[in-house]
Amino acid sequence: MKMADISVIIPIHNGEKWIDDCMKSIASQSVLNTTKRLEIAVYNDGSTDRTQELLEKWQDYFTLRGVGFMIAGGITSKGVGAAKNGAVKISSGKFLCFQDIDDIMHPHRIYLQWKAAKSNHNALIGSRISRLPINSTPRYSHWANSLTKTQLKKQIYTSNGPTLLMPTWFCHRSVYDKVGGFVETGRGTPEDLIFFYEHLDAGGDLQRVDKELLVYVYHEGAATFSVKREQIWKIQLDRIQKHVLPDWDHFTVWNAGKAGRRLVRSLSPNNLNKVVAFCDVDKNKIGHCVELYCPIERKVIIKLPVIHFTEAKPPLLICIKLDLSKGEFEKNLESLNLVEGNDYVLFS
Structure with missing residues (x-):
């Protein structure tokens, strides 16, 4: 089987509410009009709603259009870190585009980030975001969108997560392999922050496409709310004392x-x-x-x-x-x- 150029990596747990909008945004990607081969790798992390049914519907849709669509998963939820690793495991792309099921891609997201990552295999590539509902978390959005290239590496202790927001990550597969994947300690773990620090500690670079390429949806059921601020604070304190x-x-x-x-x-x-x-x-x-x-x-x-x-x-x-x-x-x-x-x- 021919390897994909780009794999869209999607962890999902009870995401029936978001699946259609997310998949429509992937189906509208401009990169699909190029020679680049795109595939979608989904890990269904113990969903108990109509997630599997809807995923299979979209699997049929994309397969008919020549886009690979793989689904893996388990009956029991193992957490976001394990779900991301599970999706990467079944993927074949040289580049990985991480996508949360409750977010929406802009049409040129994959193409522009692939273009940036192609010239820097050692970088995590992010982008600017817009929020839905509009004006939710205005301070957080302004901070993330306005960071300079230098501040991407300097202000790594100033928020609840990385300076490159996880839902916007795109990278060469070697970036993921060098870190060794996400920690799998279950719900409530800031697996993105841990990966981010390990990437930096391994000499990894950070880069942002300075365009709004993702609609980052704010809602009470988001996985980020399961992470306790106290745990993030301890991880940040430990790292600042070491580095x-x-x-x-x-x-x-x-x-x-x-x-x-x-x-x-x-x-x-x-x-x-x-x-x-x-x-x-x-x-x-x-x-x-x-x-x-x-x-x-x-x-x-x-x-x-x-x-x-x-x-x-x-x-x-x-x-x-x-x-x-x-x-x-x-x-x-x-x-x-x-x-x-x-x-x-x-x-x-």
């Missing part, structure tokens, strides 16, 4: 409030000893000291002064969410003329 803080012999934490204190309290003893101060803009905090207490050991673990942000010496670990203060924080940060990644890292 950033070892290069700093001292640092200041920007935010003397709850988020900053929580971060400092959670640091390893070695990194805790590198913290020299908190900095802030709150006049009620500046000039005072913060004592962080360990309830287990029943003692103060560190006592730190709170200084004005203009007095802080880099490097800075910044624990402030972006785009929440009508631009005031961003203006304050810009006024310091610091270099992101060298003089400061965002952790929020």
Whole structure:
């Protein structure tokens, strides 16, 4: 059997509500009018609704049009990571286009991302997105769509997931093989973030097609809501302690409030000893000291002064969410003329 050029990888669990719109968007791809061979690989992860019936209907549709359509799956749900791996396993494409069943492709998505990936086999390729309903998660969408090429690798601790949104991923198969696939620890695991970090750690590149190529649908049943923010936070904290803080012999934490204190309290003893101060803009905090207490050991673990942000010496670990203060924080940060990644890292 001839190998495909591009495999669309679709994990699905109880997706009957979304299947038709998703498949229609794949059927409208401009790449189907080229010589590139496209196939669709679906893993039905223990669905109990009409998912299998609808998939088989679309399998007939695509097969009649010369597009391969493979379906695998199991009776018991194993989670998103296992479903993605299962779909990749039955695919043959040189390139992989990841697609969530509740999202909709724009007609040129596959062609434009394939064109980008063809010239960079070491990159995860993303795209800009639009949201449905319109204006849902506006801060998140603006952040993801406006990141510069440099920030794709710099702001990897500032959100609930990767700087390239998982539903937009496209890559050469070797990218997937190098990481070894997604972790299969079941529902609630941020398998995309773990894969993303492992890709970077293996020397992988990041690239984004700066066009809106996907309608990213927001709804309460999305798999992303099964992932606890606490778990993501711990994964991000672990990585920043392994990949950033070892290069700093001292640092200041920007935010003397709850988020900053929580971060400092959670640091390893070695990194805790590198913290020299908190900095802030709150006049009620500046000039005072913060004592962080360990309830287990029943003692103060560190006592730190709170200084004005203009007095802080880099490097800075910044624990402030972006785009929440009508631009005031961003203006304050810009006024310091610091270099992101060298003089400061965002952790929020």
